[in-house]
Amino acid sequence: MASPKISLRGVHKAFGPKKVLQGIELDVAPGESMVVIGGSGTGKSVLLKCILGLMRPDSGSIKIDGEETADLSSRDRARVMRKFGMLFQGGALFDSLRVWENVAFGPIQSDGMAPARAREIAIAKLGAVGLGPEIGDLFPSELSGGMQKRVALARAIAREPEIIFFDEPTTGLDPIMADVINDLIVKCVSDLGATAVSITHDMASARKIGHRIGMLYEGKLIWQGPVAEIDRSGNAHVDQFIHGRAEGPIRMQVRKL
Amino acid sequence: MSIPLITVLGRMTLAFLASIGSVSSFAFQAIRQGLQPPWYRQQILRQIMEIGYYSLPVVGLTAIFTGMVLALQSYTGFARFSAESAIPNVVVVSLTRELGPVLAGLMVAGRVGAAMAAEIGTMRVTEQIDALTTLSTDPFKYLVVPRLIAGIITLPFLVLIADIIGVLGGFLVGVYKLDFNDVAYLRNTMDFLQFQDVFSGLVKAAVFGFLITLMGCYHGYTSRGGAQGVGMATTSAVVSASILILTFNYFITEAFFAR
Numbered sequence: 341m342a343s344p345k346i347s348l349r350g351v352h353k354a355f356g357p358k359k360v361l362q363g364i365e366l367d368v369a370p371g372e373s374m375v376v377i378g379g380s381g382t383g384k385s386v387l388l389k390c391i392l393g394l395m396r397p398d399s400g401s402i403k404i405d406g407e408e409t410a411d412l413s414s415r416d417r418a419r420v421m422r423k424f425g426m427l428f429q430g431g432a433l434f435d436s437l438r439v440w441e442n443v444a445f446g447p448i449q450s451d452g453m454a455p456a457r458a459r460e461i462a463i464a465k466l467g468a469v470g471l472g473p474e475i476g477d478l479f480p481s482e483l484s485g486g487m488q489k490r491v492a493l494a495r496a497i498a499r500e501p502e503i504i505f506f507d508e509p510t511t512g513l514d515p516i517m518a519d520v521i522n523d524l525i526v527k528c529v530s531d532l533g534a535t536a537v538s539i540t541h542d543m544a545s546a547r548k549i550g551h552r553i554g555m556l557y558e559g560k561l562i563w564q565g566p567v568a569e570i571d572r573s574g575n576a577h578v579d580q581f582i583h584g585r586a587e588g589p590i591r592m593q594v595r596k597l
Numbered sequence: 598m599s600i601p602l603i604t605v606l607g608r609m610t611l612a613f614l615a616s617i618g619s620v621s622s623f624a625f626q627a628i629r630q631g632l633q634p635p636w637y638r639q640q641i642l643r644q645i646m647e648i649g650y651y652s653l654p655v656v657g658l659t660a661i662f663t664g665m666v667l668a669l670q671s672y673t674g675f676a677r678f679s680a681e682s683a684i685p686n687v688v689v690v691s692l693t694r695e696l697g698p699v700l701a702g703l704m705v706a707g708r709v710g711a712a713m714a715a716e717i718g719t720m721r722v723t724e725q726i727d728a729l730t731t732l733s734t735d736p737f738k739y740l741v742v743p744r745l746i747a748g749i750i751t752l753p754f755l756v757l758i759a760d761i762i763g764v765l766g767g768f769l770v771g772v773y774k775l776d777f778n779d780v781a782y783l784r785n786t787m788d789f790l791q792f793q794d795v796f797s798g799l800v801k802a803a804v805f806g807f808l809i810t811l812m813g814c815y816h817g818y819t820s821r822g823g824a825q826g827v828g829m830a831t832t833s834a835v836v837s838a839s840i841l842i843l844t845f846n847y848f849i850t851e852a853f854f855a856r
Contacts, residue, residue: 389727392730392731393730394727394730394731414735418733418735421730421731421733422733424731425731426727426728426731428724428727428728429724430723430724432723432724432725432727432728433725433728434720434725434728435725445732445734446732446733446734449637449732449734449739450732450733450734451733495732499732
């Protein structure tokens with residue numbers, strides 16, 4: 341395997357007494373799409389935020405292109421951040437800005453592009469996610485959930501990042517719109533030749549957008565492998581999760597009725 | 598009553614000191630970021646409109662009625678000593694030194710501090726602040742610094758306008774209700790007014806502008822946990838800004854006028 345784009349070694353993160361990540365080991369190759377699955381509250385979002393640099397891990401190493409990023413200064417952090425695009429779970433669109441201004445935010449504010457040129461790019465990116473130019477002048481609150489997700493995707497790819505993160509890209513969408521988003525994600529990632537890391541608990545989405553899947557359980561990645569092998573992982577935890585069974589080795593923290 | 602009083606007091610003291618520490622480090626980081634480029638000029642202008650222009654009606658109304666009631670109240674007092682001629686001076690000095698900056702500050706704290714905490718708090722809980730970071734934009738520089746700069750610049754102008762409108766209120770009551778001669782009223786207003794009266798009020802205004810926007814940004818930025826968290830942030834922003842305004846008001850007054 342070529343030297344990994346993203347490499348995590350022994351990443352730990354705790355909030356007070358609650359140990360969320362307990363030694364994450366993960367390599368993602370350039371151009372690969374890695375999907376991390378796991379139940380609610382298992383630390384998927386925390387893992388993503390640690391890689392992104394929105395949270396600082398307590399210990400361990402996170403390397404992007406071989407560069408250690410766990411303890412960067414804010415200036416170096418901004419430089420590394422330039423490689424990233426992120427699709428947030430709720431979209432996280434700026435509600436005070438129009439749709440095109442949202443998509444053009446990175447190019448204008450961070451890269452100093454002229455607004456007229458950035459607007460052209462924004463319209464083109466909106467087109468790439470199947471939205472017409474007339475959408476550009478609306479405000480995010482005027483859009484449906486699926487459209488907001490697409491705008492957020494357009495914003496995530498506007499600066500043509502090398503690495504794109506997807507936080508629960510299909511949560512809260514109907515199955516058809518979820519599949520539309522999945523298709524768009526596959527298309528955008530392959531068009532850009534980007535590396536992708538997604539977290540989800542939607543197995544249909546995971547199978548569609550991932551090359552490899554890893555399962556997060558009790559702060560560790562307990563299984564990793566190609567998508568094709570997930571059905572014969574031989575791991576009881578993985579089997580229980582992908583078939584969505586309440587009975588199995590994973591016990592939910594609920595009292596018996 | 599299972600928790601002894603001392604324990605409660607101790608916890609409250611610790612929580613209080615911890616919040617002073619975190620506000621201070623927030624303020625320090627904001628000032629440090631504010632001293633280096635880039636500055637988002639459009640954001641600063643937008644906040645100046647938001648804090649200044651849109652606060653004019655409420656500050657103007659506060660000022661005119663304050664000036665009117667000052668003239669009326671001091672008349673009932675001073676008439677007992679036949680010292681009515683001091684009224685214009687009392688009105689203008691109380692307004693410029695104290696009531697202009699303090700009342701304008703409190704009104705703006707209620708109007709702007711609350712809105713800021715709610716806006717930034719909502720951005721926090723909907724991950725818009727994280728989104729800024731992923732777009733290589735420092736949320737401190739983009740959200741906090743423009744608001745602080747706008748607050749420091751705008752409040753003195755608001756207070757100057759409040760001073761003028763307040764004096765007008767006193768003038769209206771003095772001339773039309775208390776039968777002052779209009780020229781004499783204005784002359785009495787200006788003759789005894791010192792530069793330092795107005796200047797100290799404007800310095801207070803700048804400090805209050807910093808405190809209001811700092812509290813709005815701090816409580817919004819650190820809010821957690823959905824709608825309830827944002828609601829708490831809004832309340833805390835207004836309450837803490839109001840208390841800080843009254844506290845700092847005393848110490849700035851002492852710095853200027855204590856001999």
